[in-house]
Structures are given as structure tokens and as C-alpha cells.
Amino acid sequence: MSNYTLTHGVEWSDVVLPFLSLLFQAIPFLLIGSLLSAFLEKTLPFGAIPVFSQKIGKLRYLFFAALGIIFPVCECAAVPVARMLHRNGLPISCCIIFLLASPTINPLTLLSTLAAFQNQQPLLTTTLRALCVFLLALSAGTLTAFHKHKDIIKPLPPQNPFQFKLHQHPASWNEVLTRAITEFFDMACYLVMGAAMAALLTSGVNRVLLYHLGEFPNLGIIVMMGASFTLSLCSSSDAFIVAPLVGIPWAAKMAFLILGPLIDIKLLFLYSSFLKKTFLLKIVLLTAGGTFGICYMMAHYLFIS
Amino acid sequence: MTINPKKLFDYCNILLLLSWGILLLSIGTNGPFAAVLHPTFRITCFLGAVILLAIAITRAFFPVTYAHQTSTPLLIIQQIILAIPLVLAITIRYDGYSRAALLNRGLACETYTPPLPKNTNSQIYQDTSGVWHITPLDAWIISKSPPERHDFSEAKVSLIGQLLLPRDDSSFSDTRIFRLWVNCCLADATPVAISFSNFDHTLLQKVTDLSWIQAIGRLRFLDTPPYSPKLEITDLRLITTPRESYIFR
Numbered sequence: 077m078s079n080y081t082l083t084h085g086v087e088w089s090d091v092v093l094p095f096l097s098l099l100f101q102a103i104p105f106l107l108i109g110s111l112l113s114a115f116l117e118k119t120l121p122f123g124a125i126p127v128f129s130q131k132i133g134k135l136r137y138l139f140f141a142a143l144g145i146i147f148p149v150c151e152c153a154a155v156p157v158a159r160m161l162h163r164n165g166l167p168i169s170c171c172i173i174f175l176l177a178s179p180t181i182n183p184l185t186l187l188s189t190l191a192a193f194q195n196q197q198p199l200l201t202t203t204l205r206a207l208c209v210f211l212l213a214l215s216a217g218t219l220t221a222f223h224k225h226k227d228i229i230k231p232l233p234p235q236n237p238f239q240f241k242l243h244q245h246p247a248s249w250n251e252v253l254t255r256a257i258t259e260f261f262d263m264a265c266y267l268v269m270g271a272a273m274a275a276l277l278t279s280g281v282n283r284v285l286l287y288h289l290g291e292f293p294n295l296g297i298i299v300m301m302g303a304s305f306t307l308s309l310c311s312s313s314d315a316f317i318v319a320p321l322v323g324i325p326w327a328a329k330m331a332f333l334i335l336g337p338l339i340d341i342k343l344l345f346l347y348s349s350f351l352k353k354t355f356l357l358k359i360v361l362l363t364a365g366g367t368f369g370i371c372y373m374m375a376h377y378l379f380i381s
Numbered sequence: 382m383t384i385n386p387k388k389l390f391d392y393c394n395i396l397l398l399l400s401w402g403i404l405l406l407s408i409g410t411n412g413p414f415a416a417v418l419h420p421t422f423r424i425t426c427f428l429g430a431v432i433l434l435a436i437a438i439t440r441a442f443f444p445v446t447y448a449h450q451t452s453t454p455l456l457i458i459q460q461i462i463l464a465i466p467l468v469l470a471i472t473i474r475y476d477g478y479s480r481a482a483l484l485n486r487g488l489a490c491e492t493y494t495p496p497l498p499k500n501t502n503s504q505i506y507q508d509t510s511g512v513w514h515i516t517p518l519d520a521w522i523i524s525k526s527p528p529e530r531h532d533f534s535e536a537k538v539s540l541i542g543q544l545l546l547p548r549d550d551s552s553f554s555d556t557r558i559f560r561l562w563v564n565c566c567l568a569d570a571t572p573v574a575i576s577f578s579n580f581d582h583t584l585l586q587k588v589t590d591l592s593w594i595q596a597i598g599r600l601r602f603l604d605t606p607p608y609s610p611k612l613e614i615t616d617l618r619l620i621t622t623p624r625e626s627y628i629f630r
Contacts, residue, residue, distance in 0.1 A: 083485060090482035092473045097417040097567035099466055100408055103401070104422075104429030111432065250443075257398070257436060265462045278568050279478075284487040313419075313565040 080288060086280040095275035098342065101310060102152040102267055107260050109153025113160035114256035118249070126165035137217060140170040141210050144178030150311050151179035151337050152267065155346045156259050162350070168228055169217040175347075176213035176363070179311040179337035181206050189333065192315035196326065201333070204374070208334045212366045216359050228355045263349060270345030274308035277341065281306065287321060296328035297371045301364060304336035311337035327375035335367040393460050395440050400467050402433035416475045417567050419629050476622050477543065477561060478570070480590060488545070488559065488574045512597065513538045518562050518573045518628050520610040524602050538600045540612070541623060545574060546590045558596050558612065562628045570627065578611040593620050 129136040149157060158175040162168060179185065189202045220228055286303050290296040300318070309317060318324070318332045339360050347356055407414045409427025418426065478486070505515045515523075515538050523529045540558055547555035559574035561567075578601060588594065597616040602608045 083481075085481035086485065087479040087481060089473055090478050090485075092469050093417065093475070093478065094566070094568035094570075096414075096466060096470055096473075100405070100414070100418055100426060101422050101566045104405065104425040107429050107432055108425075253436060253439070257394070257440075261394075261397075261459055261463065265459050268462050268466060275568065279482050279485060282485050282487075287487065307568060309565055309569060313421075316564050317569050 080285045081282055082285060083280050083282050086276075090279040091272075091275045093275075094278055095271050098271040098274055098308060099268065102271070102342070103264065105150050105153040105310075106156065106263050106267060109149055109156040110256045110260040110263065112147065112149075112153070113156045113259065114252045116157075117160050117164060117255070118252045120164070123165060125161060126167070129166055129170055136170055137173055137214055140166075140174040141177035141213055142181055143174055144180075144182030147178070148182040148184050149178055150182075150184070151343055152263075152310075152346065154178045155343075155349070156263055159259070159350050162229065167220075168225065169220040172220060172359070173213045173217040176216055176338050176359075177210055180209040180334075184312045185315075185337070188312055189315040192319040196319060196329075201326075201330065204330065205333050208330075208367070208370050209338065211370075212334070212338060212363050215366060216362055219355075219358060219362060223355060228352060230350055230352055263346060266345040266349045267342065270308065270342035273345070274306060274341040277306040278308075287324065290321070290328050291323045291325070293325055293327075293375055294372065296325050297331045297368055297375065300324065300328040300332040301335045301367060304332040305340050305364075307336070308340040308342035309336060325375060327371045327378070330374055331367050331371040334370065335364060338363045338367070390456065390460075391440075391444065395437050397460060397463055397467075398433050398437035398440065401463070402430050402437055404467060404470055405430035405433060414470055414475075416625075416627060419563055419565055422566070476626055477591065478572075480545070483545065483559070483572045486570065486572055488557065488572050511537060513600075515540060516573075516628055517542055517558060517560050517575045517610075518630070520575050520600060520612075521573055523600075524608045524610045530602050530608060533600050534602055536600050537597070537615075538612070539595060539597045540575070541593070541595050541620065542574075543591050544588055544594045546588075558594065560628050561626070562630060564630060567627075573628075575610050575612050578613045588617070588619060593622050593626075594618065595620050 129140075132139060144154075147157070154175055157178075158171045161174060162171045186202050186206060189205055190198045193201045283303075286299055290299040290303070292299075304314070304318075307314075307317070314336050315333060318329045321329065344356065344360070347359075351359070404414060405426045406412070408418055409415075409423050409430050411423065415423060505513060505519050507513050513533070513536055517540060520533075520538070520540070523533050542558040542560040545557045545559055556577045557574040558577070559572045561570040562573050563570045577596075577598075595618050596612060596614055598612045598614040601611045601613060603611070
């Protein structure tokens, strides 16, 4: 029974190794995201994004959910881009939809899911993953309609240490670079804290127990949701981790695939850089509850083992 | 001589960018820190390193013209937070996890099958003396395929890995050789282990827990699911830590 204890203990080096590993994996993407957002801010005419979003009407939800196809960003890189979109006047609902959907609905993630699930309904798995994430992102975007703007977004610091104003367009390429660095440093701090927390949980919790509990049909969905939340894996490679797990029901694997890129420990810290805690908690409850509901129905009506 | 705190803050920022750039460059060019990441992510690290170094050099030679209002405590905390991983990166050991962490990650045994990739490593080969050079991960993958299981049953194999000794002297069947299999980064590293079906007590005098070994012996499989592989040891020797201590697949 010692296989099924909650933990076998943990040592300092056991936490540091995955911490650095998660960090080194995510930092380049965060940097690229920061540069991309500063570059877009400079090159796109000021106000063009909100005007465009108004022009396409209701289609904007679909457009921003699928924007990851044009800009294949993982979840770490999506955060600075979403922050930039919001600074440039895009409705917060669209920012949230982009933030949640783009890490999954992009070619890299979809192709890796297709490859990882080669012998386990690859097309159905990939399509349902994208569709479910889209629905959940759309629901989270809709959630903003029931909140005042000040209850969703954190106010910008009253006195920015750098003299440019974040609501203004960067005037020069020098300022683009400065803005990218500021954004990168700001986000990287949240990433460091998130990676540390994720590393502590991934190393300290007994995975054999998790995988064992994951074999139970309904409990498995919750357990795999918990696993994806704590592991904080990159959306481009998470399918390769969950696909080979023997004994875990398909619906529970879907729960892992759907929830991971939407919410995990690392992302909680990154999101909290601009979203208010209460609203963030509602997003967590909505996406987690939604994932469970969808996967529960998959388990009971799709009959895929 | 007085130091302008705003200038000092700028220099610290450049130093941070430079240090992070060098660190990522080391990973991107397969340097000493590369072991923590799957090779597929080394290209992004290299790209990130080039960008960071370019920014740091640009900032060093062409200082920004804007001035800071003040060097707030928050910004100092920010710099400290970003410096912590750099310090940890150069001070910790990269050769693996403790025994407790390995057990948390789940060792393969008769009751637990590890998650496995679909195909064996294409690098497995048979040397001139007829010994197959495989990894513990390959042995587990072979165990899942009936034809391969048949072919490799009783085959003479050589495995390189770390030794996991039993907790007490009475249960030598719990002695295992394992390697950490990494799919993405070290956060998902899974220890894939094979039990020994025999173990020479005298060997305990020259090996310690988690030491790197080369084990040569005959590969066997259980007759019932999950057909776990077992190794009947004929020779066991201590080796130095290999450069690629993790299996990246």
C-alpha cells in the first residue's frame, strides 16, 4: 500500500530541478510574446484593433478565439499579447477569449494532439479538444458581460517607473524595445512564482496515487484535471504526456487536455498580473466546472475507452 | 563618489538580461544547463538567448533616454525574483532526483505500468558478442509487444542506469535499475525501472543507492499482465554519470 500514500516526501533539489526546467521552457516564449505584443502595438494603427472588432460584429468572438492559428502562441506568450490587446482598447471579453483559446486552437497544439493520440481516436480527440476549449473560452468571455470593467482588470500602476504612458502608442522603436523589456520583466516575475509552486506540487505529490485514482470513471476526470492543474505543462506537448497513460479513461485524458492550457498554477500567477483575483476565481470555477461537465458527458455518451 | 540609484537600476537590468541570455545560450547550445530540457525546446532557448543578448548589448551601448521617476522597492523585488533562478541554476546539481521524489513520480513495478512511448529507441543495437544495448524504457516497450517480447525473452542485454536499492536488506527483489524518461521538461520526468530477479549481496559493498551502473544480464518477462520486464544479473559495474543522464523521447 506504500505505493498509494499521498507523498513519499520531498527534498530541496527535487523542487529546484523541475522549477528551473519549467522556467527555461517558458521564458523564451514569454520573451517572444512580449516582443510580439510591443511590435504589434507599434505597427498597428492606434485604435485599429477595437475598430476592426466592432466592424466584424459577433464574428469577433470566433476571430479572436482562432487568432492563435495566425499567431501560434503557447499560453505563456498569449498573456503579454492579451495585455497588449486590452491596452489598445479591445473589449475585455475578446481579450479573455483570445487568452484562453489561442494556446489550444493553434497549429502546434492541434498537430501535437493529433500525433500523440495516433491510436486513440486522433481526429475526434483533436477536434473535441479545440471545440470544448472554444466553448469554455466563449463562456469565460461572456462572463465579463456580468461584471463592471473595474471588477475584472487591475488598474495600471499610478506611477509607471518608465515615463511612457501605457495607453499611448510607442513612438519609436527604442520605446518598443523598452516596452517589451518592461512587459517581459513584469510577466517573468509571475512566471517564476508560478513555476515554483508548480514544481513543489509536481515533485511532492505521489503520482502513482493520482494515476490509480484516475482509473475510476468519474473520479478520473477530477483527478486528471487536478494533474493538469498542478503539472503546468506547455500546451504544445501536454498531449504526449497524457496519451500513453495506461488505464486512464479517454474522457479523463480529455479533461487533462482541455483544462491544462486554460488554467494551471503557472497561469494563475500570470493571469493575476492583470486580472482581479475575484474574477480570476470565477474563471477558474467556470472552466473547471465546464471541463468536468463536458468530460462527464463524454464519458457517459461517447463510450470511448 | 556617489552612485546614482537610477543608473544602478539600469545596470542591474542590463546585467539581468545578459545573465539570462548567457544561461539560455548555454541551454540552446547544448551546454551544461541543457540537461533540464527536452532537445526540441533548445532551439527556442537559443532564439531567446540571441534576443536577450542583443537587447542587453543594445542597452549597454545605447542607454535609454527616458529617466525613471524613482527606483521603487517593487522594482528591486522584481530584480531579486529574476536573479534567484540564475543563482539556483549555477549552484544545484543536475544529475537527478532523490529517492523520495522518484517514488513520488512512480516507479514501474508489478502493480503499476509507467506511461510509455509507442516505439523503442532506434538506437538499440546488438554488439559483436551478441549483447543488446537497451534502456529500461526500451525493455518496458518491448514487454508490451507480444512478438518483441518473444524475441527478447532470455536475450542478453546491457543496461545503463541508476541503482535503486531496497529499503531493507530482506527484500532484494525490490532492487531496480532505472532511467528518467523526459517527454517535455524535468517536471514530467518519469523513472522507468526494471527489477532484478537476483542480486549478489556482496555487490552491496561496492554500490550505493542511486549510483550509476551498467548491468548486464538476461531479460525476462512476467507471464501475466503487465508482463513486467525483469533482469537476471550476470555482471554489474559502477560507471560515471553519462553526459545524457535522462532519456529524451
